Amino acid sequence: MRRQRTGDRLIHTNAQRAASGRYSAARLFREGLLGHRGWSRAWHKASPRPRYQVVIVGAGGQGLATAYYLATEFGIRDVAVIEKGPIGLGNVGRNTTIIRSNYFRPENVRFYDYSLQLWEGLERTLNFNAMVSQRGTLNLFHTESQRDLFTRRANGMRLLSVDALALDRKEVKTLVPLVDLDNGRYPVLGGFLQPRGGTVRHDAVAWGYARAASAAGVDIIEHCEVTGIRREGLVARGVETTRGFVAADRVCLAVAGHSSQLAAMAGFRLPIETHVLQAFVSEPVKPVLNVVLTYGAGHFYVSQSDKGGLVFGGGIDGYNSYGQRGTLPMAEDVAAAGLTLMPGLARLRVLRQWGGVMDMSMDGSPIISRTPLTGLIINCGWCYGGFKAIPAGGMTTAHLIARGDPHPLAAHLDLERFEAGRTVDERGLGPFPYAH
Amino acid sequence: MLRIECPWCGVRDETEFRYRGDASRSPPAATASLAEFCAQTYTRENPRGWHLEWWLHVGGCRKLLKVVRHTDTHEIHAVGHPHEALAVPMETRAP
Numbered sequence: 001m002r003r004q005r006t007g008d009r010l011i012h013t014n015a016q017r018a019a020s021g022r023y024s025a026a027r028l029f030r031e032g033l034l035g036h037r038g039w040s041r042a043w044h045k046a047s048p049r050p051r052y053q054v055v056i057v058g059a060g061g062q063g064l065a066t067a068y069y070l071a072t073e074f075g076i077r078d079v080a081v082i083e084k085g086p087i088g089l090g091n092v093g094r095n096t097t098i099i100r101s102n103y104f105r106p107e108n109v110r111f112y113d114y115s116l117q118l119w120e121g122l123e124r125t126l127n128f129n130a131m132v133s134q135r136g137t138l139n140l141f142h143t144e145s146q147r148d149l150f151t152r153r154a155n156g157m158r159l160l161s162v163d164a165l166a167l168d169r170k171e172v173k174t175l176v177p178l179v180d181l182d183n184g185r186y187p188v189l190g191g192f193l194q195p196r197g198g199t200v201r202h203d204a205v206a207w208g209y210a211r212a213a214s215a216a217g218v219d220i221i222e223h224c225e226v227t228g229i230r231r232e233g234l235v236a237r238g239v240e241t242t243r244g245f246v247a248a249d250r251v252c253l254a255v256a257g258h259s260s261q262l263a264a265m266a267g268f269r270l271p272i273e274t275h276v277l278q279a280f281v282s283e284p285v286k287p288v289l290n291v292v293l294t295y296g297a298g299h300f301y302v303s304q305s306d307k308g309g310l311v312f313g314g315g316i317d318g319y320n321s322y323g324q325r326g327t328l329p330m331a332e333d334v335a336a337a338g339l340t341l342m343p344g345l346a347r348l349r350v351l352r353q354w355g356g357v358m359d360m361s362m363d364g365s366p367i368i369s370r371t372p373l374t375g376l377i378i379n380c381g382w383c384y385g386g387f388k389a390i391p392a393g394g395m396t397t398a399h400l401i402a403r404g405d406p407h408p409l410a411a412h413l414d415l416e417r418f419e420a421g422r423t424v425d426e427r428g429l430g431p432f433p434y435a436h
Numbered sequence: 437m438l439r440i441e442c443p444w445c446g447v448r449d450e451t452e453f454r455y456r457g458d459a460s461r462s463p464p465a466a467t468a469s470l471a472e473f474c475a476q477t478y479t480r481e482n483p484r485g486w487h488l489e490w491w492l493h494v495g496g497c498r499k500l501l502k503v504v505r506h507t508d509t510h511e512i513h514a515v516g517h518p519h520e521a522l523a524v525p526m527e528t529r530a531p
Contacts, residue, residue: 260482271478273458274507319455322484322508328437329451362478418478419471431478434455 020211023127042207043214048221048246052080054401055239055248057226057262059083061092061387062379063254064209065394066401067218073395074402077217082241084225088206091256094356095387096279096301096313098292100137100197101162104153104426107412108365111392113162114409116196118391128208130200131306137197137292138175142186146296150192167191176293178342186297186340197292199303205390229266229376236266236376250401252377257357259380268372270380271362271418273433275316276355277384278326280334282348284308298337309351312338316360316384318434326355358384360433363423368397368406369415377401383436441515444497452495459502460488484508486524
């Protein structure tokens, strides 16, 4: 059987766009019998055209989701997503894959729970197996005051019809036998479970959105770095790139980690510092953990991937950094917290460790907003919580781009909130990003 | 691992210090506008390059230091007393 491969040398018009077809178990079975020769590229590798209605800078989770929802929900298909490297190698491929909506402030609960609802139907919508696994997220508490705080948080969630359960010590031990309940310094008093929380395979999120956006007519342009933002007075006209100028009616920046650089190109400053966050994965072991577990007496969270490795992380390294690598003191800190909680893991070896740079905003909450430039929209400041918010972030950013006014669920995430004195500070820490 | 040369204690590991943020900003005048106060409180230059910052030597002399550090390579260019005006190399500052 001779099939035409979709190679780079072929030039596609929109009509000839490489279509990967519908994925299904039946097709997988059929391809298995035919030697898997019938698969084509999941998304079309586009070259930049001189003009688009919307140009999105950054093909990470937020950028690709924004493009997908622009095309499918708002009918704007003349969209390009520009990425300096290959897609999915930034923070969408570097996180610890956790999804949840167990927040304290009501506007955050509503926003992140909308995201969780979109995750729940995502694979069907995208026709892509993102391995959404709602195994539950369990936050442990170790003091009476922590119990009060978590109870208040859980009650706040339940008032908004979001699932939250209180677990006592026995229930925690049943769910996670590895936890040392009777640590001398930080005994576990109980837990706060969100059964709908869980994990999603992060790479598949980037690939799934890219494939679905491409099929809907979006151009995904890799290896094209933005070097400047062209403006006329206070109006954005397009982006200068390493592959030439691309004009656009609307430009959206979704480049968490480097938002300050892009904002500087556009001539304004952001309430953001860039910090590095590390993550770790252990050697694969048999199933030992079937929830996402967070420690309450230190910064440590862990889940077990389907391959068996324990995926875990802690806090940011604590000082401004663009180095996509972590330093050892924080690695030691994370390991110490993990072993205090689960001493049985002491002989587990760490397989890999990596770092991602993130926008730490001044109140710990993201920014989805208009900017001082007309026609320039920014999606940034995700701190270390951007992954779980990909569907809602994409949908609300697409709403802002298409309609010109903010989505009701993200109206509180505007840039003006800092000057207006209505910061969304989940932990009440103030404008000190290294503490968030 | 950073090694910071404290002017009072000598070279020490980063674990003895706590980061205390951007030191390039100075408080606005009492007569400054609301917008200036807001910019001072919330916005940052956030350079990818040399950065003037505060570090507190909590595990040593408990004094505040000024440090010029590269935010990508983590190289430390200079460490000084809080009132010292440290020169920040300009060549590799963010655009």
